[in-house]
Amino acid sequence: MADPSEKRKEVKKKIRKLEGLPALPPIIQKLNALIEDERSSLTQIADLIEKDQVITTKVLRLANSAFYGFPRKVSTVQQAMMLLGINVLKILIMTSSIFEIISKEDVGLWEHSVGVAACAKILAEMKEVSDPQEIATAGLLHDLGKVVQMIAFKEDYEEVKRKVEDGLSPLQAELEVFGIDHAEMGAFLMMQWNLPERLIEMVNSHHDLSRSKKYRKESALLHLADLLVHARGYGETTYVGLPPFDPKALTILKVDPSEIKEIYLKLEPRLYELKFFTEELKREMT
Numbered sequence: 001m002a003d004p005s006e007k008r009k010e011v012k013k014k015i016r017k018l019e020g021l022p023a024l025p026p027i028i029q030k031l032n033a034l035i036e037d038e039r040s041s042l043t044q045i046a047d048l049i050e051k052d053q054v055i056t057t058k059v060l061r062l063a064n065s066a067f068y069g070f071p072r073k074v075s076t077v078q079q080a081m082m083l084l085g086i087n088v089l090k091i092l093i094m095t096s097s098i099f100e101i102i103s104k105e106d107v108g109l110w111e112h113s114v115g116v117a118a119c120a121k122i123l124a125e126m127k128e129v130s131d132p133q134e135i136a137t138a139g140l141l142h143d144l145g146k147v148v149q150m151i152a153f154k155e156d157y158e159e160v161k162r163k164v165e166d167g168l169s170p171l172q173a174e175l176e177v178f179g180i181d182h183a184e185m186g187a188f189l190m191m192q193w194n195l196p197e198r199l200i201e202m203v204n205s206h207h208d209l210s211r212s213k214k215y216r217k218e219s220a221l222l223h224l225a226d227l228l229v230h231a232r233g234y235g236e237t238t239y240v241g242l243p244p245f246d247p248k249a250l251t252i253l254k255v256d257p258s259e260i261k262e263i264y265l266k267l268e269p270r271l272y273e274l275k276f277f278t279e280e281l282k283r284e285m286t
């Protein structure tokens with residue numbers, strides 16, 4: 001068996017070079033320049049994005065996916081920008097290739113991710129954590145490390161699955177194979193992409209709250225959202241069972257167990273819509 005600490009170095013090196021991973025779309029640089037320039041208008045930004053048909057389609061699809069729960073369909077980039085805010089839109093553009101991979105490679109993981117995004121947004125609204133739309137993107141990205149394993153480390157990923165079948169816990173199996181778990185892997189990739197620090201910390205600590213230092217409330221929120229969506233049966237295909245839960249999350253967030261029912265009541269219609277969305281995706285793929 002490979003030495004996990006050596007493997008850990010190799011994994012980080014590969015992620016740093018983005019080997020085997022989708023590159024950031026070239027539009028990002030121009031977009032950054034426009035966003036930073038105070039004189040640029042929303043129309044200018046929307047025009048730039050709309051020039052790229054592929055990105056536009058991806059972004060509109062994400063904006064329309066169940067986790068944002070807009071009553072009307074979002075049909076233009078400008079509309080998406082007004083509803084989501086420019087920062088969220090930027091994150092969606094940057095990560096749209098990854099979302100495409102998740103939805104194609106593993107619909108179960110995609111469903112799980114969108115479910116956690118929806119739940120994270122609901123929790124952020126209930127607990128008045130700032131910018132629920134941005135918190136939702138952390139939900140969407142939280143298992144990004146698994147996508148990295150799936151696409152850049154295919155054989156090792158199979159090895160992880162075998163170990164899980166043999167009875168090891170998924171996190172333990174990842175540590176044995178990679179010397180690093182998917183939470184840290186995903187956070188590391190997000191760092192390379194310069195995503196907001198708050199989102200990176202949330203993703204890094206979503207299975208281990210002790211990794212959270214600065215954004216304890218947000219991290220607890222993601223930890224709880226992940227559990228609630230798993231418990232509702234929207235888990236990933238390869239990882240069965242519930243992930244370990246740290247009850248401190250409830251204290252940090254001041255969530256009373258009786259509130260869980262309220263959360264589910266709000267989440268249920270979103271999950272219902274989500275089923276339609278993924279069914280549609282599956283049809284498109286076949």
Ligand SMILES: [Fe+2]
Pocket residue numbers: 142143182183206207
């Ligand atoms: Fe996870």
Ligand SMILES: [Fe+2]
Pocket residue numbers: 112116142143226
């Ligand atoms: Fe998860």
